[in-house]
Amino acid sequence: MxxxxxxxxxxxxxxxxxxxxxxxxxxxxxxxxxxxxxxxxxxxxxxxxxxxxxxxxxxxxxxxxxxxxxxxxxxxxxVDRRRHPFHVAIENFQHDHNIGTVVRTANAFAAAAVHIVGRRRWNRRGAMVTDRYQHLHHHPDVDGLVTFARSEDLTIVAVDNTHGARRIETATLPRRCVLLFGQEGPGLSAEARDAADLSVSIAQFGSTRSINAGVAAGIVMHTWITQHADLGQAW
Structure with missing residues (x-):
C-alpha cells in the first residue's frame, strides 16, 4: 500500500x-x-x-x-525477523517484464526470498525500489533452483493452468515452499513442471486461458498468507 x-x-x-x-x-x-x-x-x-x-x-x-x-x-x-517461510521463483528466459511486479508483491507479503531462474538481468522498474528490501537469488537454470529447494527442505509448488493441477481455491499450500511461476505467454517450462512436487491453477471464468504472471503471483502469495500468516503481525 x-x-x-x-x-x-x-x-x-x-x-x-x-x-x-x-x-x-x-x-x-x-x-x-x-x-x-x-x-x-x-x-x-x-x-x-x-x-x-x-x-x-x-x-x-x-x-x-x-x-x-x-x-x-x-x-x-x-523485516528478516518477520519473514514468512515461503519463497517465490519466476523463470526469466525471455526477459519477462512482470518480474518487478512479482518482487514488489513478495516484499509486501514478506516472502523469505525471490529467485530469478534463467537470465540474471531483469527489468526492475515494476519493483518500485522494493528490491532493496527483498532478498534476491539467481539460478541459471531450474536444476539450480531445485538444488536450493531440496537443501532447504522446501516443497516446489508450480503455478500453471495445466491438466492435473489442483485448484488453488481448494488446495492447501505447504507452509515451507517455493511458489514457482513461468513467463508471460509460454508459462512454465517443461523442466519446471517436472520438478514440481505440487501443481496448482487459478480458477478462471472468462475467455482467456491465462492471466498476467504478476497478477497470478499476487493471487497465490495472498492465498499462502490467508492459510498460514499471523494477521496480527500485519501493518
Whole structure:
C-alpha cells in the first residue's frame, strides 16, 4: 500500500524503543504532490536505526510509517525477523517484464526470498525500489533452483493452468515452499513442471486461458498468507 502526502512516522515497530506520542517528529510536506514526511523537527532520536540524512532532509521513500527515517539495512534486518517461510521463483528466459511486479508483491507479503531462474538481468522498474528490501537469488537454470529447494527442505509448488493441477481455491499450500511461476505467454517450462512436487491453477471464468504472471503471483502469495500468516503481525 502506498501512502499519501500527509504521512506521519518516526516510531519503530516496537513503540517502547521509539519516541513517545509527545516527542518531536516529522513535519508534513506542504506540496500536495509530495509523498512522505519532511525533516525531523526537534531533538533527533539517538537510536542507531535512524539515518541522519533522512532526519535532516525528510523521507519520501515508499515504506510504511513505522520505518520512516530508518536506514535501509535496519529495515531489512527488522523485516528478516518477520519473514514468512515461503519463497517465490519466476523463470526469466525471455526477459519477462512482470518480474518487478512479482518482487514488489513478495516484499509486501514478506516472502523469505525471490529467485530469478534463467537470465540474471531483469527489468526492475515494476519493483518500485522494493528490491532493496527483498532478498534476491539467481539460478541459471531450474536444476539450480531445485538444488536450493531440496537443501532447504522446501516443497516446489508450480503455478500453471495445466491438466492435473489442483485448484488453488481448494488446495492447501505447504507452509515451507517455493511458489514457482513461468513467463508471460509460454508459462512454465517443461523442466519446471517436472520438478514440481505440487501443481496448482487459478480458477478462471472468462475467455482467456491465462492471466498476467504478476497478477497470478499476487493471487497465490495472498492465498499462502490467508492459510498460514499471523494477521496480527500485519501493518
Amino acid at each position: 502506498t501512502h499519501g502526502p500527509h504521512e506521519h512516522g518516526g516510531t519503530g515497530p516496537d513503540a517502547a524503543s521509539g519516541p513517545g506520542p509527545d516527542a518531536a517528529g516529522p513535519t508534513e510536506w506542504t506540496r500536495p504532490d509530495e509523498v512522505g514526511v519532511g525533516p525531523w523537527e526537534g531533538e533527533w532520536p539517538t537510536d542507531e536505526r535512524y539515518d541522519p540524512e533522512l532526519l535532516e532532509h525528510g523521507d519520501r521513500r515508499n515504506v510504511v510509517d513505522p520505518y520512516r527515517y530508518w536506514r535501509r539495512e535496519a529495515i531489512v534486518s527488522d
